[in-house]
Amino acid sequence: MAQSGRRDAPELPDFSLLKRLARDQLIYLLEQLPGRKDLFIDADLMSPLDRIANVTTLKQHEVDKLYKVELKPIVSTADQLCFLIRPRIQTVKWISDVVNLDKAAGRLRRYKIIFTPQKFYACEAVLEEQGVFGDVTCDEWAFYLLPLDDDIISLELPEFFRENFLEGDQRWVGAAGGALRLIHSLYGPFSKVYGIGQCAKMVYESWREQVEDGEQKTQQPEIGNVFLIDRDVDFITPLCSQVVYEGLVDDIFRIKCGSVEFGPEVTSSDKSIKVMLNSQDKVFNEIRNEHFSNVFGFLSQKARNLQTAYDKRRGMDIQQMKAFVSEELKGLKQEHRLLSLHIGASECIMKKKTKQDFQELLKTEHSLLEGFEVRECVSFIEEHINRQISMIDSLRLLCLLSLTENGLLPKDYRSLKAQYLQSYGIEHLLTFSNLKQMGLLVEQQPGETLTVMESKVGKLVNDKTAGKLTDAFSSLAKKSNFRALSKRLVLIPKSGEEYDLRVPRDMAYIFSGAYVPLSCKLIEQVLERDGWTGLEEITRMLNGHEFAVSGGANGTESRIKADSQRIVLVMFLGGCTYSEISALRFLGRERGYKFIVVTTAITNSGRLLEALLDNHP
């Protein structure tokens, strides 16, 4: 890739420290309940916990049996129960039931709830209401950050997205601020913090407040700049089909906590295999950021290389053979295994995608992004709905249509919605209500062209400076203005030119050269300009809330250590996709940056939309 002439990318900080910290704290908490105990773990904490402390570690600290929290009556016979949960009212209520059931049966046990990453007052209120507050002890496990890879850290809070952006519940803001504080105290001080979005601003403030409570340490900064971005600044990018290998694997097999389970159709045996997908996997590391069309070529090349390496055996004498077996063979075998897995996965992806008319789907997406042949797209979507091809994909296309066209025409809005309901049931009335609230799927205001709208928004922005934010404004502000944005930021490369996906020109390669992800483009622009100057028009269209703050007074000092200046931490509030990470990695290589992505969770179009469904009773 285009690395020549660039400065060497700086070294990334060592994030394994975060894991060690979390583990030590967990062990400490477990030891607060001495003696043998059964441990109940929230289902979605299982995988993250596995990355921090394995079963042996837990057993060493007198954990007898491990159960998954299933919100059903328990069968444990232990005298001490420990619950490791997210602070959710539902789970706490279930624990109260467990305790009350024991009480009714005259059974004496000790209970301990460990909330992670923090407890909420509401949870304690439930305990109190259920009359078990005195029977349980509560603790907090400040496990904010799970490093998924060298450059990806996740808060593993998928509910952040729905709760913050749909329900308007800001309780996770503090947790995100806490996470930032942890990074700051270990790898800071930061020299500059940029951000866009209301939530980003709140997280920034929450972090500032938490820092002011403690002391400012003076150490060598390992992270220079920080960029906070709300997911609702850019919904388009996560709604597009991913075509970079890692993103595709996530779309199809769902990567969970950095590892994926390949089923029999991939492993070509009757077993499923769990594979960790990170930079340790040499094969994966080379293809993760590649456009899918290059992956097969790469894999076959790799297979040939492997064969050559194996072939070296021929004509070896005993001594050489011995060395080969002891030194190389193991590595080759390992590589062999991984290679066959990834080939299997690629085949599986191909099969699935051709079955669904993937090319047609991509064509429609690209047309939508370009705003080209929109009517054809509408009929494609209609057919997609009518044929009940995929509940999520149909919804995704509807949202993309609405976002790119600034809402659906009233006629289309009604008919597409009606057809969707016929296909998937009336409960999606609630889904549509949610999507509307998020501004993902809305009706065009009749008689208002884009320019009228723009001027109206502009006027309201001025009102805002006078301190008045009307309801009308917030509903209008949800309009995406995608066309105007894409023109100003040149998100859509000129069509007609041949785009060589093997040698990408820009970040658009992650969408087959059709679209530069808005989120990443914003980051690029802000870093280039060292702030938001010159982007006023754009931030106005994105509903503002942008900020850029210089860090401590020791600015000059940190300038000296230029390496850290080129390490940029990007925090996605509400999740980010693997494609965006790939795009940032590309940007880093191009500009001599290293990006660290911190996200509330890894997301993709499926997860994002599923979070907004309301059909689960």
Next chain:
Amino acid sequence: MAFVTANWNPLGEAFYRKTELYEMGWNLKDGLRDCLLAAAPYGGPIGKHFWKKYTLCSTLPMSFFSPPFFSTTLYSKESHWKSGVVRQLGWTVCDDLLCIQEDGTVLIYDLFGSFKRHFSMGNEVGQSQVVEAKVFHSPYGTGVAIVTGASRFTLATNIDDLKLRRLPEVPGLQGAPTCWAVLTQDRQSKVLVANGGDLFILDYTACTAVNPPGLSPQASSIVHMCVSFSYKYLALFTDSGHVWMGSANLKEKLSEVETKVRNPPKQMAWCRRPKSRQPSVVIMWDRHLLVVGEGKDTISYHLEDDSILVPEMDGVRIINGTNHELLQEVPASCEEIFKIASMAPGALLLEAHKEYEVNVAYGINMLPQNYMDKSIGTAAHCLHPHHTEMSDRHQHISAASFGKCFLSNFPPELFVIMCRDLRVLNAVRDYTVGIPLTHTQFKQMTVQVLIDRLVYRKLYPLAIEICRYLKTPEYQGVSRVLKHWACCKVQQKEESDEVIARTISLKLGEAAGISYSEIATKAYECGRTELAIKLLEFEPRSGEQVPLLLKMKRSQLALSKAIESGDTDLVYTVVTYLKNEMNRGDFFMTLRNQPVALSLYRQFCKHQEQDTLKDLFNQDDDHQELGNFYVKASYKEKRLEARVAHLQSAVDEYNKAKNEFAAKTTEEEMRLLRFQKKLEEEKGESLVGFSLHDTLRTLLAVGLHKHAEQLYKDFKVPDKRFWWLKLTALAEKEDWEELEKFAKSKKSPIGYLPFVEVCVKHHNKYEAKKYVSRVTPEQKVKAHLAVGDMEGAADAAIERRNEGEISTILSRCSPTTDRALVERLNRAKSTAAKK
């Protein structure tokens, strides 16, 4: 200056000295004869009470004035005593005065004589009356112990966390014991009681008889006892005139001295400093003071006046009507310097400095040649606080700084710190402040406590000055003083809220770590709610404002502040509080104006109180959300009727919300449900809950075409959808005949390419071919290719002269088998390209 050693008296190996601290400024006619007097340790205040007259000049702490300033009455406050008979006075660690009354009530006054609060030492005290009481200090705070007329002891270890302990009975004790003392041992307060010759230790559970080892056999009764400041040592005075000294645990005897005085002493106190060379006790009779140590020797002083002894950690203060003195052992280091003809480096330095002041050259020459190498630390040594007690500090500082000049590599920190400490001690010793601290005491009690005590005396400027001078961190020092000042300020009733708030904010403006909420709390406690609110405005952390606002019932304001703080837990705290405090309507109205709180509460209701959620929407007339609520409720229901009923409510709400679309869809859903139910009953096919699409597919799959048709018409299913559905359903059943019929029934709204593709998908190329001819020209190539008919595809493409399509076919041809075709296509392509 007189000889330093003039007031030194030898006793055993050590010297004792009595130095005057202050002349007393109180104008007493009768001396201290008719008063109760109490003084707090660490140079603390003095309290006085005329108990005979029953009128009180209650607290007269700290009036140690030099004669010229007689009239300055700083802290004294006289008032008429209206309460009962006071048995004992004492000071708490926070400089509050305790008045223990006969009936067991303990009244607490502050330094300025204003009443703070009271508590009782138990109801049973009422009849039997308090005979004697003692105030004591322990690591747990200030405690009170009393003995009643019924010979029972009651003890409270910490008056701020009052837990009364009634101690067990002492066997054979009638009336008051001869003497007693409070000990703190093994983290417990105990009482040591002497009844005649018997000695008992009382703890919470038991009364144990003890024997002091080696007590002289002549003694038949113990008439007085005292415990050292540290609770480590005990001294007993017997009727035979012996003083027994030993460890407080009664395991070790230190010495026993005969005083030759048989009448019981008025007071007795240990006079020891940490690292003392010998144990010594000061015993006081009416006009006679005796210091006894290890040996036979004693020091005897005559007292002019009635006095009291105040034990300190490093000496004894003696207070009488006119004087205030300190009696202590002369520390070794001090002795070294001032002993007659001492050759210690410190002594030489001091002497040299004295000469220096008279004659420069001589002074310097006087320094011994080996001064430098011999004693690097001499200057510091000279400065060592033990011998700079009180009087000669200035002289010593200048001597030390003189000596320092001759030392090149002497670390200055020690000197600087010592000078600073001494200056502070001098400042607080000033008669206007009146805290006569020794350096040992100062080090023991720390700067923080000293600052606190200045604050209690409302000496804010001095306290701030000292903080600044000692460079105490701001939040521990200046800010804390300012906070106390502000708390005091808010109590000034004569000034308006406005003025006070402004004054406070002006003064506190730039100080770090000030908690305005604490000051506001104080204001609120004084009944100045408005002022409290004004002060809270200055609090930068909105989280801090909330609890007080709630306490003041400013719940609306509390809610908005909580939201401002961004701490959802705090918001939730307020919400729960409001929920319990307000009636429902008001509560909902409040929430309505605070979207953040509202959404938080909604989240909670979603899991905990579904009905409340409904009420919330109702209150807001949010019909859209209500409709959604009912829809959600409907699919939690199992029974059809209940489901339909919920949906009907939803329809009503949607209509109110003017959401026709949702209303119509919901109505349709009701119809569909009824239809499904009916069919389910008739045909036994499970359908209820399926979407329209799924229902249709199921019907078609089981061959209920008629019903499917009916649904299709009733629900205005788009033609396209129906055709797709039927097509796939038939193909899945491989009912090719029916499919053909269906294809011919009328013109397909989805075209015929899907027919071809679906057939191919089900591996029936034969059937697929039937439909190829009906496909529109644009899709024909695709159709031909789908059934694998290259020739046909080629024909179609060439006919349409479409270059792209020709290329597509070419890419599918293999050059070996379809050579003729390839050629033909290539030709056609070139002609198409020409055009």
